Amino acid sequence: MRFTLRIWRQRDRDDTGAMVSYPVDHVSPDMSFLEMLDVLNEELVRRGEEPVAFDHDCREGICGACGMMINGMAHGPQRATTACQLSMRHFADGDTITVEPWRARPFGVIKDLVVDRSAFDRIIASGGYVSVPAGSAPDAHALPVSTSSAEASFEAAVCIGCGACVAACPNGSAMLFTAAKATHLGLLPQGQPERYVRAAEMVRTHDELGFGGCTSMGECTAVCPKSIPLDVISRLNRDLLHGQP
Amino acid sequence: MLKTDKTFYVDGLSIADGKAPSGPIESRWGRRESEVRLVSPANKRRLTVIVVGTGLAGSSAAATLAELGYRVVSFCYQDSPRRAHSIAAQGGINAAKNYRNDGDSVWRLCHDTVKGGDFRSRESNVYRLAEISSRIIDHCVAQGVPFAREYGGLLDTRSFGGAQVSRTFYARGQTGQQLLLGAYQAMAKQIGAGKVRQYPRTEMLDLIVVDGRARGVVTRDLVTGEVITYLADAVVLATGGYGNVFHLSTNAKGCNATAIWRAHRRGALFANPCYTQIHPTCIPVSNDHQCKLTLMSESLRNDGRVWVPTRARDPRSPDRIPEGERDYFLERTYPRFGNLVPRDIASRAVKRVCDSGRGVGPGGRGVYLDFADALDRLGRASIQAKYGNLFQMYQRITGDDPCCVPMRIYPAVHYTMGGLWVDYDLHSTIPGLFVIGEANFSDHGANRLGASALMQGLADGYFVLPNTIGDYLADAPFEEVDLDHPAVTATESEVRGRIAALLAVDGDRTVEEFHRELGQLMWDHCGMERTDRGLRSALARIPALREEYWQRVKVPSGGRRFNQELEKAGRVADFLELAELMCVDALHRTESCGSHFRTESQTDDGEARRDDTNFGYVAAWEYAGVGRPPVLHREELGFSYFEPTQRSYQ
Numbered sequence: 058m059r060f061t062l063r064i065w066r067q068r069d070r071d072d073t074g075a076m077v078s079y080p081v082d083h084v085s086p087d088m089s090f091l092e093m094l095d096v097l098n099e100e101l102v103r104r105g106e107e108p109v110a111f112d113h114d115c116r117e118g119i120c121g122a123c124g125m126m127i128n129g130m131a132h133g134p135q136r137a138t139t140a141c142q143l144s145m146r147h148f149a150d151g152d153t154i155t156v157e158p159w160r161a162r163p164f165g166v167i168k169d170l171v172v173d174r175s176a177f178d179r180i181i182a183s184g185g186y187v188s189v190p191a192g193s194a195p196d197a198h199a200l201p202v203s204t205s206s207a208e209a210s211f212e213a214a215v216c217i218g219c220g221a222c223v224a225a226c227p228n229g230s231a232m233l234f235t236a237a238k239a240t241h242l243g244l245l246p247q248g249q250p251e252r253y254v255r256a257a258e259m260v261r262t263h264d265e266l267g268f269g270g271c272t273s274m275g276e277c278t279a280v281c282p283k284s285i286p287l288d289v290i291s292r293l294n295r296d297l298l299h300g301q302p
Numbered sequence: 303m304l305k306t307d308k309t310f311y312v313d314g315l316s317i318a319d320g321k322a323p324s325g326p327i328e329s330r331w332g333r334r335e336s337e338v339r340l341v342s343p344a345n346k347r348r349l350t351v352i353v354v355g356t357g358l359a360g361s362s363a364a365a366t367l368a369e370l371g372y373r374v375v376s377f378c379y380q381d382s383p384r385r386a387h388s389i390a391a392q393g394g395i396n397a398a399k400n401y402r403n404d405g406d407s408v409w410r411l412c413h414d415t416v417k418g419g420d421f422r423s424r425e426s427n428v429y430r431l432a433e434i435s436s437r438i439i440d441h442c443v444a445q446g447v448p449f450a451r452e453y454g455g456l457l458d459t460r461s462f463g464g465a466q467v468s469r470t471f472y473a474r475g476q477t478g479q480q481l482l483l484g485a486y487q488a489m490a491k492q493i494g495a496g497k498v499r500q501y502p503r504t505e506m507l508d509l510i511v512v513d514g515r516a517r518g519v520v521t522r523d524l525v526t527g528e529v530i531t532y533l534a535d536a537v538v539l540a541t542g543g544y545g546n547v548f549h550l551s552t553n554a555k556g557c558n559a560t561a562i563w564r565a566h567r568r569g570a571l572f573a574n575p576c577y578t579q580i581h582p583t584c585i586p587v588s589n590d591h592q593c594k595l596t597l598m599s600e601s602l603r604n605d606g607r608v609w610v611p612t613r614a615r616d617p618r619s620p621d622r623i624p625e626g627e628r629d630y631f632l633e634r635t636y637p638r639f640g641n642l643v644p645r646d647i648a649s650r651a652v653k654r655v656c657d658s659g660r661g662v663g664p665g666g667r668g669v670y671l672d673f674a675d676a677l678d679r680l681g682r683a684s685i686q687a688k689y690g691n692l693f694q695m696y697q698r699i700t701g702d703d704p705c706c707v708p709m710r711i712y713p714a715v716h717y718t719m720g721g722l723w724v725d726y727d728l729h730s731t732i733p734g735l736f737v738i739g740e741a742n743f744s745d746h747g748a749n750r751l752g753a754s755a756l757m758q759g760l761a762d763g764y765f766v767l768p769n770t771i772g773d774y775l776a777d778a779p780f781e782e783v784d785l786d787h788p789a790v791t792a793t794e795s796e797v798r799g800r801i802a803a804l805l806a807v808d809g810d811r812t813v814e815e816f817h818r819e820l821g822q823l824m825w826d827h828c829g830m831e832r833t834d835r836g837l838r839s840a841l842a843r844i845p846a847l848r849e850e851y852w853q854r855v856k857v858p859s860g861g862r863r864f865n866q867e868l869e870k871a872g873r874v875a876d877f878l879e880l881a882e883l884m885c886v887d888a889l890h891r892t893e894s895c896g897s898h899f900r901t902e903s904q905t906d907d908g909e910a911r912r913d914d915t916n917f918g919y920v921a922a923w924e925y926a927g928v929g930r931p932p933v934l935h936r937e938e939l940g941f942s943y944f945e946p947t948q949r950s951y952q
C-alpha cells in the first residue's frame with residue numbers, strides 16, 4: 058500500500074508549525090499506524106532530515122503514551138483503539154492521511170506530535186488516590202465488594218490517561234478523565250472516606266489548569282480507546298453536589 | 303565436561319551475601335527487620351533518596367519512602383510515571399493467601415518458586431517473598447485496586463504455570479495496570495504533598511560515585527536536552543529489565559539497560575545476565591517492520607489447549623483437522639501439569655514441534671492455542687468475561703476472533719531474571735546503591751514463574767527496601783558533596799562526551815538497523831537454545847558490530863533539544879556492550895538450567911540437565927573495560943530446606 062501523509066511539523070514550543078506532506082510506500086496492511094511512522098522516520102533519518110517526533114512506548118494500547126489526531130479523529134477512525142493498535146488495513150491504498158497533535162490549552166505542543174500532558178498527573182496528585190500508607194491494611198477479605206460494584210469500578214479504572222477525550226472535546230474539557238478516577242475509587246468501599254473531598258479537589262485542579270467545562274457533548278466517550286462511559290461524569294457531578302456545604 | 307574457558311573471562315574471588323540471615327527460615331526476615339538500624343524521624347527529613355524508575359518497584363518505593371519521611375526524587379523517561387512498562391502486565395500476581403483452601407501456604411509458594419527457578423535462587427530471599435505476598439494483596443485492595451471478585455464479593459483467583467494451586471489474583475487482563483495505578487496514585491499523593499519531586503521525560507545516563515558511595519545521578523532532560531546532575535544520600539534503581547537487547551520482545555519500546563549498565567561500569571556486579579525468559583504464548587511476527595511483540599497472557603493456558611497437527615506441513619485449516627490428527631503435545635508430554643508447565647519448558651516444547659516441521663501459520667513458526675473445549679464447557683460469556691481484552695487485542699492485531707479460530711502463538715523474549723547483584727538488603731556492591739524490581743537478579747533463579755514479577759516488584763518497593771535502606775542511612779549524613787565536586791564534574795563531562803561522540807559519527811546506518819541486527823544475533827545464538835559454537839560466533843561478531851556502530855551510526859544532530867533518535871542511540875550503544883556479557887555468561891555456564899538451555903547438556907528426553915556440583919552458584923560479573931574479559935565472582939548457593947532435584951513436570 059502507499060499513502061500520502063500530511064503531518065504537523067513543529068520544531069519546539071516556540072515554533073509556529075506547519076503541515077508537511079510525505080509520501081510513504083511499501084506499507085503492509087498488517088502494520089500498525091505507528092509502524093508506518095517508523096518506516097517514514099527511518100527513511101527521513103537516512104536522508105538526513107528530521108524524523109517526526111511522537112510519543113509511544115508499550116505499542117499495545119495500555120500505557121497511554123501514543124495519541125494523535127488522524128484525519129481529524131483522536132486515535133483515528135477505529136473505535137476503542139489507540140493509535141498504536143490501529144492497523145493499516147483500515148485505510149484504502151492511495152489515501153491521503155492527515156496527522157496532527159492533540160490540541161487543547163493545557164496540552165502545549167513540545168514538538169511535532171508530542172504534547173505536554175503533565176496536567177493529568179496534577180489532577181491525580183490533588184486527590185485521585187486512597188490514603189493508605191504501606192503496612193497499615195487489614196486482611197483483603199475484611200471488606201467484601203459486590204461483583205457489580207467491582208465491575209463498574211473496573212470499567213472506569215481502565216482509563217489509560219491518553220488525553221484523547223480532551224483533544225476531541227470542543228470545550229477542551231478533561232471531565233471524562235477526571236470522572237473516571239472519581240468513579241473508580243468512589244464505587245469501592247475503600248474509596249468512601251475521601252469520596253467527596255476527592256471529587257471537589259480534582260475538579261478544582263482541573264479548572265485551575267485551564268481545562269474547559271463539560272456541556273455533555275459526548276465526543277470524549279466516542280473517541281475514548283477504553284470506552285469509558287459518559288455516565289461517570291454524572292456520577293462525579295453528584296459527588297460534587299453532595300460535597301457542597 | 304569442559305568447565306571454563308578462561309579466554310573469555312577471568313576468575314575472581316568468590317563473594318557472599320553479607321546480609322544473609324541465619325536461623326530457621328520462617329524467622330529470618332522478621333529477625334532482619336528487627337535488627338536493621340533505624341533512622342530517627344528528624345533525620346529522615348534531612349535525607350534524600352533518588353529513585354530511578356516508576357514501575358511497580360519504583361513507584362511503590364518512592365511512595366513508601368516518602369510516607370516514612372524521607373525526601374524522595376523520582377525519575378522516569380516517559381511523559382508520566384504512570385506509563386512505566388509494569389502497566390502492560392496482564393495475567394496476575396501470586397500470593398499465598400490460601401483463600402481457596404486448596405493446600406497453599408507460604409512454604410508451598412516458596413517451594414514452587416525455588417523449583418520453578420531451577421534451584422538457582424536464594425531460598426531465604428524466596429521465602430521472604432512468599433511471606434510478604436499476602437500483605438501485598440491486603441495493601442493493594444486497601445488502595446482500591448479492583449481485583450476480580452466472586453459473586454459473594456470475595457476475591458477470585460486463577461492458576462498459573464508451575465503451580466497446582468489457584469493463588470493468582472487478577473484484574474481481568476489488566477492486573478499490571480491496576481497495580482501500577484495503585485502505586486502511582488500513592489506516589490501522586492506524596493507529590494501533591496511535596497514529599498516526592500518527580501521528573502518525567504528524564505533519563506538517567508550515569509551514576510555518581512563519591513568516595514565509594516553512590517551519591518547521585520547524571521540525567522538528560524529529554525525535552526531540552528540539558529544534562530543535569532541530582533545529588534542524594536542514596537540511589538535506588540528500579541529501571542526494569544533488559545529484554546530489548548533482543549530488539550523484538552514484549553517490552554515497551556523505551557525499555558533499556560542504560561541505568562543498570564552504567565552502574566555496572568561504575569562497579570556494581572551484574573548477576574546471571576544470560577538468564578532471560580522466553581514466554582511461550584506471544585503473537586507470532588507478521589511483518590519485517592515489526593518492532594515489538596505482543597504477549598498473550600499465560601492465564602490463557604488455564605482454558606486454552608496447545609496443539610499442532612500430527613502430520614508435518616499439514617495444509618488444512620484447523621477446523622478441518624479431526625481430533626485424532628491433533629497432537630496436544632504439552633498434555634501428552636507433561637500429563638501432571640499439562641498446558642500449565644512453566645514457561646521455559648513450554649517454550650522449548652513449542653520450538654521443538656516447529657523445528658520438526660509441524661508448526662502452523664507463516665513459516666511454520668506457530669502452534670494453536672485452542673479455546674473450543676472451554677467455550678463448550680463454560681460458554682462464550684464466561685470466557686469473554688475472563689479474557690475479553692486479550693481476545694480483543696489478538697483480534698486487532700491478527701484480524702481473527704479466537705472464539706471462532708484457534709489462536710496462533712509462538713515464544714518471544716519477555717523477562718530478564720538477571721540483573722544487578724544485590725544482597726538480602728537489596729544493596730548492590732556499590733554502597734548506597736540499591737536495586738529493586740526486574741532490574742536486580744534476586745528471586746527468580748534461572749526461570750521466573752508467572753505472576754511472580756509483580757509480587758517481587760511490590761514486595762521490594764513497599765516492604766523490603768523501605769526497611770533495609772534505613773540500615774545504610776543510619777550512618778548518614780555522609781560527606782558533603784556539591785555540584786563542583788571533582789567526581790561530579792568528571793562524570794558529567796563523560797556523559798556529555800558520549801552524547802557528542804554519538805552525534806559526531808554522522809554515518810550511514812540508522813540506530814534501528816543496528817538494533818535489529820544485534821537482536822537477530824542474540825535471538826539466534828543466545829535465545830531459546832544455546833550452543834558452544836553459536837555463542838562463540840556471537841562473541842566474535844558483537845565487538846565488530848559495536849565498532850561499526852561507532853563508525854557508521856547516523857543520529858540527527860542536536861544534543862540540546864528533544865531528539866528521540868539520540869535517546870535510542872544511547873540505549874543501543876549500551877545493549878551492544880551488555881550483549882557481550884550475556885554471551886560470555888551463557889558460554890561459561892556449560893550446564894542447562896531453567897531458561898538457560900545449553901544443547902550440550904540435556905537429558906535423554908530433551909530436558910535441561912543441571913550440574914549442581916560445578917554450577918550451583920550465582921555468576922556475578924565485574925566490569926573490566928569495553929571488550930576486556932570480565933571478572934567472575936561466584937556466590938555459592940546453599941539449600942537447607944529445598945533439596946535440589948531434577949525438575950520434573952511430567
Ligand SMILES: Cc1cc2nc3c(=O)[nH]c(=O)nc-3n(C[C@H](O)[C@H](O)[C@H](O)COP(=O)(O)OP(=O)(O)OC[C@H]3O[C@@H](n4cnc5c(N)ncnc54)[C@H](O)[C@@H]3O)c2cc1C
Nearest residue numbers: 355356357358359379388393394506542739740753755756
Ligand atoms: C507484556 C508483559 C506482561 C507481563 N505480565 C506479567 C504478569 O501477569 N504477572 C507478573 O508477575 N509479571 C508480568 N510481567 C513482568 C512484570 O510486568 C515486570 O517484570 C515488572 O512490571 C517490572 O517492574 P519494574 O518496576 O521493575 O520495571 P518497569 O515497570 O519496567 O519500570 C521501569 C521504570 O524505569 C524507568 N527507566 C528505565 N530506564 C531509565 C533510565 N535510564 N532513566 C530514567 N528512568 C528509567 C522507566 O521510565 C520506568 O518508569 C509482564 C511483563 C510484560 C512485558
Ligand code: SF4
Nearest residue numbers: 216217219220222281
Ligand atoms: S478517559 Fe479515555 S480518552 Fe480520556 S484519558 Fe482516559 S482513556 Fe484516554
Ligand code: FES
Nearest residue numbers: 114116121123141
Ligand atoms: S504506545 Fe502505549 S498505548 Fe499506544
